[in-house]
Amino acid sequence: QVQLQESGPGLVKPSQTLSLTCSVSGGSISSATYYWTWIRQPAGRGLEWVGHMYTSGSTKYNPSLKTRVTMSIDTSKNQFSLKLSSVTAADTAIYYCARAPRGDSEKLDYWGQGTQVTVSS
Amino acid sequence: QSVLTQPPSASGTPGQRVTISCSGSSSNIGSNYVYWYQQVPGTAPKLLIYRNNQRPSGVPDRFSGSQSGTSASLAISGLRSEDEADYYCAAWDDSLSASVVFGGGTKLTVL
Numbered sequence: 001q002v003q004l005q006e007s008g009p010g011l012v013k014p015s016q017t018l019s020l021t022c023s024v025s026g027g028s029i030s031s032a033t034y035y036w037t038w039i040r041q042p043a044g045r046g047l048e049w050v051g052h053m054y055t056s057g058s059t060k061y062n063p064s065l066k067t068r069v070t071m072s073i074d075t076s077k078n079q080f081s082l083k084l085s086s087v088t089a090a091d092t093a094i095y096y097c098a099r100a101p102r103g104d105s106e107k108l109d110y111w112g113q114g115t116q117v118t119v120s121s
Numbered sequence: 122q123s124v125l126t127q128p129p130s131a132s133g134t135p136g137q138r139v140t141i142s143c144s145g146s147s148s149n150i151g152s153n154y155v156y157w158y159q160q161v162p163g164t165a166p167k168l169l170i171y172r173n174n175q176r177p178s179g180v181p182d183r184f185s186g187s188q189s190g191t192s193a194s195l196a197i198s199g200l201r202s203e204d205e206a207d208y209y210c211a212a213w214d215d216s217l218s219a220s221v222v223f224g225g226g227t228k229l230t231v232l
Contacts, residue, residue: 039166046123047158047166047209049221063218096165106156106211106221109177111165 002026004097004112012091012119018084022097022112029078030055035100036073036080037108040093050095052105053080060105087119124149125210125224132230138198141227143210145191149222153213155193157186160207160226169208170195197229205231 008020022036029036038050051061053071061069065084073080084091094116098108126144133139143155157170168177170186173193185196193212197204210224 046226047211047223049211049223051220060220062220104171106154106213107168107171108156108158108166109168111167114165 002099002110004099004110006095006097006112006115008095008115008117010116010118012087012117013121014088014119015086018082018087018091018117018119020082020095020097020115020117021079022081024078024080024099028075029073029080030075032056033102035102035105036071037098037100037105038071038082039096039098039108039111040091041096041114042090042093048093050082050084052100054102089119091117092119093117123225124214124222125212127208127210127224127227129225130228130230132232133197133200134232135200135202137200138196139200139229140197141195141208141210141229143193143195143224145193145212145222147191148216149191149212149214150188150193151191152215155186155188156211157184157195158209158211160209161205162207166209200231202231205229 003025005023035052037052053059068085070083094114096114098111154172158166159169160166173188174186207226214222
């Protein structure tokens with residue numbers, strides 16, 4: 001059974017960079033058949049797709065975040081990561097990592113439990 | 122403002138059939154598959170329907186999806202108290218800013 005677990009600081013200061021990691025167990029992140037995805041959800045609001053990356057390193061980001069987002073993958077640790085720069089209070093949200101089959105990027109079949117990130121001084 | 126439009130709320134009594142709509146455009150629902158997610162408050166979303174009308178293993182056949190033109194619907198028959206949750210539709214959007222887009226979510230209340 002595949003499991004995903006987010007980790008990272010729960011509090012980030014405005015203008016700084018948010019950094020999160022998703023650890024994958026029960027399957028290899030090196031598999032060429034999945035997109036590794038980040039989704040976020042502000043309190044009381046809907047879901048927002050942040051972006052995804054493929055094992056090869058290719059990425060696709062939400063256009064509204066594209067200039068501030070960087071995703072990377074560490075196959076040796078079976079982890080993938082998200083960096084969001086120049087954060088503001090609007091970036092306060094629960095951040096989820098998830099997996100989607102290649103060719104079906106909307107089919108998020110496994111999710112992490114989510115981690116709350118608050119942007120505040 | 123979400124790219125896909127859902128009603129903010131829906132309700133029904135146990136045993137009833139309810140439907141939740143999702144409206145989009147030619148660049149998303151009109152040309153790509155629709156996906157549905159169920160989110161019980163305080164938990165991560167769960168995939169409910171994929172590729173318009175396919176159910177992952179373990180999802181009861183009380184849940185069904187359909188798509189027509191630029192709109193889609195999720196139907197829940199034999200409503201149960203545990204179906205009370207938020208429901209989100211999603212699709213790929215082929216516009217210049219190609220990405221996955223979600224609806225704003227519909228809160229389903231079982232009366």
